[in-house]
Amino acid sequence: MTAALQIEGLSHRFGPLRALDDVSLTVGQGRFTALLGVNGAGKTTLFSLITRLYDSRSGRIVICGHDLRRTPGQALAEIGVVFQSRAMDLDLTVAQNLAYHGALHGMGRKQLTARIAAVIAQVGLQDKLQARVATLSGGQSRRAEIARALMHEPKLLLLDEASVGLDIQARSDVLALVRALVAEAGVGVLWATHLLDEIAPEDDTVILHRGRVLAAGTAREIASTRTLSEVFLDMTATPETAP
Amino acid sequence: MSLSNLSVSGRLIALRGIVWRETLRFLRQRERFLSALVRPLVWLFIFAAGFRALLGLSITPPYQTYIHYEVYVVPGLVAMIQLFNGMQSSLSMVYDRETGAMRTLLVSPHPRWFLLTSKLLAGVGVSILQAYAFLAIAWVWGIRPPPMGFVAVLPALFASGMMLGAIGLVLASTIRQMENFAGVMNFLIFPMFFASSALYPLWRLRESSVLLHDIAAFNPFTHAVELIRFALYGQVNALSLAVVLGCLALFLGAAIYAFDPNKGMMGRKRR
Numbered sequence: 001m002t003a004a005l006q007i008e009g010l011s012h013r014f015g016p017l018r019a020l021d022d023v024s025l026t027v028g029q030g031r032f033t034a035l036l037g038v039n040g041a042g043k044t045t046l047f048s049l050i051t052r053l054y055d056s057r058s059g060r061i062v063i064c065g066h067d068l069r070r071t072p073g074q075a076l077a078e079i080g081v082v083f084q085s086r087a088m089d090l091d092l093t094v095a096q097n098l099a100y101h102g103a104l105h106g107m108g109r110k111q112l113t114a115r116i117a118a119v120i121a122q123v124g125l126q127d128k129l130q131a132r133v134a135t136l137s138g139g140q141s142r143r144a145e146i147a148r149a150l151m152h153e154p155k156l157l158l159l160d161e162a163s164v165g166l167d168i169q170a171r172s173d174v175l176a177l178v179r180a181l182v183a184e185a186g187v188g189v190l191w192a193t194h195l196l197d198e199i200a201p202e203d204d205t206v207i208l209h210r211g212r213v214l215a216a217g218t219a220r221e222i223a224s225t226r227t228l229s230e231v232f233l234d235m236t237a238t239p240e241t242a243p
Numbered sequence: 244m245s246l247s248n249l250s251v252s253g254r255l256i257a258l259r260g261i262v263w264r265e266t267l268r269f270l271r272q273r274e275r276f277l278s279a280l281v282r283p284l285v286w287l288f289i290f291a292a293g294f295r296a297l298l299g300l301s302i303t304p305p306y307q308t309y310i311h312y313e314v315y316v317v318p319g320l321v322a323m324i325q326l327f328n329g330m331q332s333s334l335s336m337v338y339d340r341e342t343g344a345m346r347t348l349l350v351s352p353h354p355r356w357f358l359l360t361s362k363l364l365a366g367v368g369v370s371i372l373q374a375y376a377f378l379a380i381a382w383v384w385g386i387r388p389p390p391m392g393f394v395a396v397l398p399a400l401f402a403s404g405m406m407l408g409a410i411g412l413v414l415a416s417t418i419r420q421m422e423n424f425a426g427v428m429n430f431l432i433f434p435m436f437f438a439s440s441a442l443y444p445l446w447r448l449r450e451s452s453v454l455l456h457d458i459a460a461f462n463p464f465t466h467a468v469e470l471i472r473f474a475l476y477g478q479v480n481a482l483s484l485a486v487v488l489g490c491l492a493l494f495l496g497a498a499i500y501a502f503d504p505n506k507g508m509m510g511r512k513r514r
Contacts, residue, residue: 051350073353074352083346086343090344091271100347103257106253
């Protein structure tokens with residue numbers, strides 16, 4: 001089966017700062033992959049490269065079999081993305097934002113109506129459809145962002161610190177929603193986080209630190225006989241991991 | 244998403260979506276529409292009325308007789324609407340970037356040139372509505388170009404609006420924060436407007452300063468004004484048309500370069 005996301009030897013610099021160094025990872029279809037790293041590890045840079053906000057100078061990104069550099073349109077069509085901060089228009093309603101996103105993905109009016117009803121039910125925000133995004137709570141806003149990302153039925157869902165700033169209940173709800181998408185819709189998920197309690201033992205996990213992949217495998221495999229927390233703290237505290 | 248959605252029909256739907264969003268935002272910002280109208284109307288009702296007695300205008304193409312100053316200044320004020328609208332679009336893009344809304348656009352499966360051109364078209368549509376609203380008020384005020392001029396001016400408004408919007412796009416790629424926009428007002432919009440033929444004919448400028456005349460003659464905004472002025476009277480100013488179209492290609496190309504994820508600002512800067 002073609003991987004939802006395959007990254008090989010990806011490096012990126014911001015001037016003298018090496019943000020990513022030879023990063024390789026795979027997100028399988030129907031798999032929840034946690035991208036674990038402290039703030040500044042390179043998670044957001046990686047997301048920006050996968051979504052082609054800017055291009056990588058070296059390495060290769062393949063999304064559902066489409067090389068991002070050679071066929072960016074086809075590759076981007078397969079991605080739904082929830083950024084760390086809000087990406088919806090605060091002045092428009094949830095329905096208007098969803099319609100706008102759907103139109104950007106070439107969805108006609110009939111298709112839009114049906115799809116908006118489906119995704120809004122999926123995230124449980126039916127009563128907020130006509131609310132302006134600016135009036136939503138943090139949890140509702142995240143759900144709306146996920147609904148937006150799902151509008152065009154992506155095969156790969158990228159979530160960059162999607163639970164940051166949410167209360168415990170909202171965080172749990174958002175995580176449960178994403179896990180349900182993986183289990184029921186077979187979506188491949190790359191979940192960037194610095195919160196260890198969001199990772200289950202069977203989740204594929206990639207530890208990113210100072211732009212480099214330090215470990216990859218299931219959380220259980222990485223943790224081995226210790227806890228994931230202990231391993232993670234050991235890895236990220238080691239001076240020689242610095243590039 | 245199926246690949247067919249990246250076809251021509253998919254692109255048209257995306258274009259419609261972008262125009263629709265700009266229209267929704269515009270309708271939500273009624274004060275934007277009013278301020279876009281009030282600014283040129285103040286110039287027309289107060290400034291032009293005051294200067295009427297001071298400025299005599301000899302017969303200058305496209306006018307075939309002596310005209311009042313109010314008649315002369317109207318095309319410049321129409322172009323002023325488009326200039327401010329182009330900058331407003333630029334401000335709107337900076338706002339979108341700050342609030343994150345621009346990422347929804349940039350991660351869609353369309354090339355940057357298409358997305359930028361669509362944004363430009365949406366902005367120009369809004370500016371043309373504002374320009375016609377102003378021309379209607381000017382008509383009531385007694386400034387009445389030939390009726391056919393209102394039709395002939397449409398392509399001129401489109402071309403000049405596209406060019407000024409493209410300048411706004413280039414600016415949007417370089418302005419990192421909303422706070423920096425005041426600088427744009429002081430260092431770009433006002434010099435572009437005053438060092439042009441919007442308020443006084445070029446020959447008048449030459450009488451005062453040859454240097455200022457030369458600057459105005461090279462100013463793309465002068466040519467936007469003259470293109471509109473001639474079109475309002477059913478004529479084509481070939482030089483201005485060529486300059487406007489050339490500058491449109493230049494600035495749109497620069498904007499596409501600046502927003503290219505591989506080459507321009509997007510590729511070099513951490514966002």
